[in-house]
Amino acid sequence: MTGRKSFIGRADRTGIPLLIARVLVGGWFIYLAINKLMDPIEFLKQVHEYGLVPDSMPIALNTIAIVLPFLEIACGLALITGSAIRGSAATIALMLVAFYPPLIIRALSIYHETGGAFCDVRFDCGCGTGEVFICSKLAENTVLLGLSVLALFSRSRRFCLGTSHPEKEGASGRHATPEPVA
Amino acid sequence: MPTLKRTGIEIAILCSLALVLGFGINAVRGRDSINLTRNYFPPTSEAAVPTPAPVVADGGAEDMNVLPDDVQPDGLSDSEHKFSHAASEFKTITVEETIEFFNDPNTAAGVYLFVDARNDQAYAQGHIPGAVQCDHYRLEEFIDSVCQAADCAEKVIVYCEGGECEDSILLCRELLMADIPRDKLYLFQGGCQEWSANDMPCEKGDSP
Numbered sequence: 001m002t003g004r005k006s007f008i009g010r011a012d013r014t015g016i017p018l019l020i021a022r023v024l025v026g027g028w029f030i031y032l033a034i035n036k037l038m039d040p041i042e043f044l045k046q047v048h049e050y051g052l053v054p055d056s057m058p059i060a061l062n063t064i065a066i067v068l069p070f071l072e073i074a075c076g077l078a079l080i081t082g083s084a085i086r087g088s089a090a091t092i093a094l095m096l097v098a099f100y101p102p103l104i105i106r107a108l109s110i111y112h113e114t115g116g117a118f119c120d121v122r123f124d125c126g127c128g129t130g131e132v133f134i135c136s137k138l139a140e141n142t143v144l145l146g147l148s149v150l151a152l153f154s155r156s157r158r159f160c161l162g163t164s165h166p167e168k169e170g171a172s173g174r175h176a177t178p179e180p181v182a
Numbered sequence: 183m184p185t186l187k188r189t190g191i192e193i194a195i196l197c198s199l200a201l202v203l204g205f206g207i208n209a210v211r212g213r214d215s216i217n218l219t220r221n222y223f224p225p226t227s228e229a230a231v232p233t234p235a236p237v238v239a240d241g242g243a244e245d246m247n248v249l250p251d252d253v254q255p256d257g258l259s260d261s262e263h264k265f266s267h268a269a270s271e272f273k274t275i276t277v278e279e280t281i282e283f284f285n286d287p288n289t290a291a292g293v294y295l296f297v298d299a300r301n302d303q304a305y306a307q308g309h310i311p312g313a314v315q316c317d318h319y320r321l322e323e324f325i326d327s328v329c330q331a332a333d334c335a336e337k338v339i340v341y342c343e344g345g346e347c348e349d350s351i352l353l354c355r356e357l358l359m360a361d362i363p364r365d366k367l368y369l370f371q372g373g374c375q376e377w378s379a380n381d382m383p384c385e386k387g388d389s390p
Contacts, residue, residue: 041301048223055225058223062220065216066205068204070207071197071204074203078196084195
């Protein structure tokens, strides 16, 4: 167990797993956000399709459609630059977790309408990628969630613009110099 | 604990940044922007829902009932509910009835008005010849001219893409709110999909 821990710790200290997670999650979220911003009305329709906001609260629905793509861009940029890794990773993880129930509910609703296999359910989830198969979307979200959690708990701050971690690691990734024992 | 606090501060900063950027850019986007206070999905006006009457196109040989016989109030899926509810809200017409209206000389005379509820791109790619565009999501650009034309018309036939598209239903509700009488409004739910499937002509080009 100690050996495994030290292996994970050593891999983490290289900063490579974190860098991969940051670039993949950050880049993907920026790409999705740009697609949403290309047609904001279409994104508004998709948000409405989930029925999360009552029709009697148009301001809430419109605010989500206006702000959400920019939150994704802000988190994506923060992740890629490494300027607020924990905050952006936590926000993305929260968005992904919050997206599971409405996604599954909508897929189940279509599944009951159309019949067939659950994984054959295909619809535009409003994610910015057009129509997708539900199982591939769930798998994609799970991978993204895993990478976000990795970024959230990683102790390395290599290849980052700033550090948001209390550990005093240098930008080069060297370990903090131990405090001299008095 | 300091890490948790710092993470919370970072989340707050990111959310604030997104709010500022979102509303700022939306304000300068022009015609593609979302109107924050507008209800793009007006709910059904339950109190004003009449019992739908059979629709007969002028000159039609036989009566055509607007509601399919197999429409049941219960046991329907969400989308079926959505559209069956629209059928009880407005007079719906089939593609055959729409074709009959289209071929009627009254259409050329402007007595029957076809209204396309889709966006610029879809309208330009092909619409029912003579149909005027009224994009439900950019209503302010079209509503005046459409209301003017609808005032002179006896029947206003509203359609969109068909299938899962609900833009025509939403536009009918908006036209109702703009004082177009309910008995003038006819909903062609099959939309462009059914129109094209019946080898009917489509006109290409932007809205004048």
